[in-house]
Amino acid sequence: MEMFRCSLSHLISLIFLLFHSEAACGPTRRRLCKMRTFRIWDVNQKVFYVSNNQLVAGYLQAANAKLEEKIEVMLTESNNAFLGIHGGKLWLSCVKSGDKIRLQLEEVDITDMGKNKEQAKRFTFIHSQNGSTTSFESADNPGWFLCTESEGDMPVSLTNKPRDATKVTQFYFQMEPQC
Amino acid sequence: MLILYVMIVGAAAFTIQPEEHTVAARNCQFRGKHFKKYFRVEEEPVVLRCPQARSASPHLNIMWHKNDSGRLVPGDEETRMWVQDGALWILPALQRDSGTYICTVRNASACDEMSTDLKVFENTEASLPFISYLQILTLSSSGLLVCPELSDFTHNKTDLNIQWYKDFAPLDQDNRKSLSLGGTTHLFIYNVSVEDAGYYSCGMIFSHNGTRYNITRNIKVRVNQKEEEPIPVIVSPHQTILASLGSRLTIPCKVFLGIGTKSISVVWWTANGTTIDSAYPSGRVTEGPEKEYSENNENYVEVPLVFDPVIREDLNTDFECTVTNRMSFQTLHTMVKEASTFSWRIVLAPLSLVLLVLGGIYMHRRYKHRAGKSYGLTTVKLAMKIFKSHPIKIKEIK
Numbered sequence: 001m002e003m004f005r006c007s008l009s010h011l012i013s014l015i016f017l018l019f020h021s022e023a024a025c026g027p028t029r030r031r032l033c034k035m036r037t038f039r040i041w042d043v044n045q046k047v048f049y050v051s052n053n054q055l056v057a058g059y060l061q062a063a064n065a066k067l068e069e070k071i072e073v074m075l076t077e078s079n080n081a082f083l084g085i086h087g088g089k090l091w092l093s094c095v096k097s098g099d100k101i102r103l104q105l106e107e108v109d110i111t112d113m114g115k116n117k118e119q120a121k122r123f124t125f126i127h128s129q130n131g132s133t134t135s136f137e138s139a140d141n142p143g144w145f146l147c148t149e150s151e152g153d154m155p156v157s158l159t160n161k162p163r164d165a166t167k168v169t170q171f172y173f174q175m176e177p178q179c
Numbered sequence: 180m181l182i183l184y185v186m187i188v189g190a191a192a193f194t195i196q197p198e199e200h201t202v203a204a205r206n207c208q209f210r211g212k213h214f215k216k217y218f219r220v221e222e223e224p225v226v227l228r229c230p231q232a233r234s235a236s237p238h239l240n241i242m243w244h245k246n247d248s249g250r251l252v253p254g255d256e257e258t259r260m261w262v263q264d265g266a267l268w269i270l271p272a273l274q275r276d277s278g279t280y281i282c283t284v285r286n287a288s289a290c291d292e293m294s295t296d297l298k299v300f301e302n303t304e305a306s307l308p309f310i311s312y313l314q315i316l317t318l319s320s321s322g323l324l325v326c327p328e329l330s331d332f333t334h335n336k337t338d339l340n341i342q343w344y345k346d347f348a349p350l351d352q353d354n355r356k357s358l359s360l361g362g363t364t365h366l367f368i369y370n371v372s373v374e375d376a377g378y379y380s381c382g383m384i385f386s387h388n389g390t391r392y393n394i395t396r397n398i399k400v401r402v403n404q405k406e407e408e409p410i411p412v413i414v415s416p417h418q419t420i421l422a423s424l425g426s427r428l429t430i431p432c433k434v435f436l437g438i439g440t441k442s443i444s445v446v447w448w449t450a451n452g453t454t455i456d457s458a459y460p461s462g463r464v465t466e467g468p469e470k471e472y473s474e475n476n477e478n479y480v481e482v483p484l485v486f487d488p489v490i491r492e493d494l495n496t497d498f499e500c501t502v503t504n505r506m507s508f509q510t511l512h513t514m515v516k517e518a519s520t521f522s523w524r525i526v527l528a529p530l531s532l533v534l535l536v537l538g539g540i541y542m543h544r545r546y547k548h549r550a551g552k553s554y555g556l557t558t559v560k561l562a563m564k565i566f567k568s569h570p571i572k573i574k575e576i577k
Contacts, residue, residue: 043323045312045324045325059312059325060312062309063218067214078508078509174403175406
């Protein structure tokens with residue numbers, strides 16, 4: 001009798017938990033929760049925005065501030081991350097073009113990338129903390145770093161000369177409040 | 180009559196011609212509005228760059244016109260505006276110059292148009308919120324402020340001198356808090372404190388045809404807290420979990436989030452590198468609800484992995500619990516093992532019980548039998564003792 005009462009109370013608490021889970025954080029919401037939104041700006045105070053379907057870095061005044069692109073981060077392994085914009089619809093990828101590596105924006109379902117390691121590589125950036133700043137290296141192209149030009153309103157790109165004075169490869173990367 | 184007809188047609192052709200020209204100009208593909216607007220103050224030089232052709236190339240023909248008037252800029256009588264390397268120079272800008280400007284970019288094969296907005300404000304303190312750039316410094320570290328969007332005026336300038344102001348007071352070169360880096364547009368700030376937040380302005384002098392113009396930029400500086408978060412640690416599960424096939428199983432992933440201030444972490448499970456909801460669309464294996472709690476000021480979060488039921492396939496699956504916060508990442512692998520010892524115990528438990536009972540009965544019987552025998556012996560011995568002791572007692576009485 002005692003045992004029966006115990007299992008019944010377990011059952012009740014289980015039902016309660018199941019209902020609670022649906023209300024609080026369903027499976028789709030959990031997947032979204034795995035993405036984190038970060039504010040990114042380079043050490044020269046330039047922020048990212050989209051112009052002519054291209055990611056550019058520049059200075060935004062007052063009302064222009066709403067153009068600023070926040071970065072969606074999905075960590076895949078220690079120090080490896082996918083970087084996206086537009087709430088995780090477009091993802092930054094690194095594609096070989098001649099002897100250069102080009103930065104692209106691709107519309108993909110990034111959650112599918114976890115299954116295909118080879119496909120995922122062009123979307124993967126290795127982030128390293130350097131004091132209070134962070135740099136992003138293409139996992140597919142060692143030595144190529146995410147960069148902005150020292151001048152404003154120019155495309156965000158990749159460089160293999162991170163010490164070049166005209167390129168900025170160090171970024172401030174701060175997490176936005178939880179989704 | 181014929182002459183009159185020719186004249187009319189000729190006149191019509193003559194009047195239509197310029198319109199055809201504008202129609203041809205309008206045939207350019209309109210690439211839309213440039214979202215970034217220019218906010219400037221009056222009496223200062225303004226340079227509008229065509230967003231379609233940021234770096235002017237010699238093969239490109241760039242023309243500008245203002246949307247409200249439709250006329251080309253610069254107009255014939257205009258001396259304040261000119262096009263230089265494809266960019267529209269307005270020197271100095273007046274409030275009436277505010278409006279939408281359209282640039283037309285032509286090369287041998289294509290023609291594109293794009294529009295951009297300019298708003299010229301009165302040069303007063305009230306305009307500050309509408310013209311300021313936001314820049315961020317981090318508390319207790321050093322940082323840079325940059326006087327933005329001056330590149331059109333700083334080209335080929337070797338003696339660049341930027342004057343900086345904080346809340347309208349000039350920042351002297353000898354102050355200990357900041358340093359205007361010579362030849363650059365940068366202001367270096369040492370050891371940022373809360374007081375460093377506020378309105379800054381920076382400016383330079385630009386000379387053109389012997390006239391000196393001020394160019395100012397306004398910056399609103401925000402000071403952010405340093406991000407310091409404890410790194411989360413996965414406390415459980417164990418590397419192997421014993422379970423019996425066909426039964427329900429819950430493996431909790433318990434993560435320590437720190438003492439007092441807790442880190443904002445995300446915990447999730449994967450099966451062979453795939454998220455649980457996509458690996459098990461049927462819902463046989465699910466992630467339970469996240470539960471956050473504190474034990475003696477230690478913060479924990481727990482996410483259970485629920486199998487309903489465990490099947491043989493699970494024994495060959497690599498289950499992984501992952502926790503991330505900010506930029507840290509930790510995983511813990513776990514495998515489900517069939518609890519073979521458990522099923523033996525099920526068989527052994529009643530068997531040992533039976534053996535115990537049987538052993539007990541045997542022992543009891545044996546004991547009973549032996550106890551009966553020994554009782555007889557003791558009585559005999561006792562009788563003999565009594566029998567032997569009596570003569571002695573008698574003797575003593577005597």
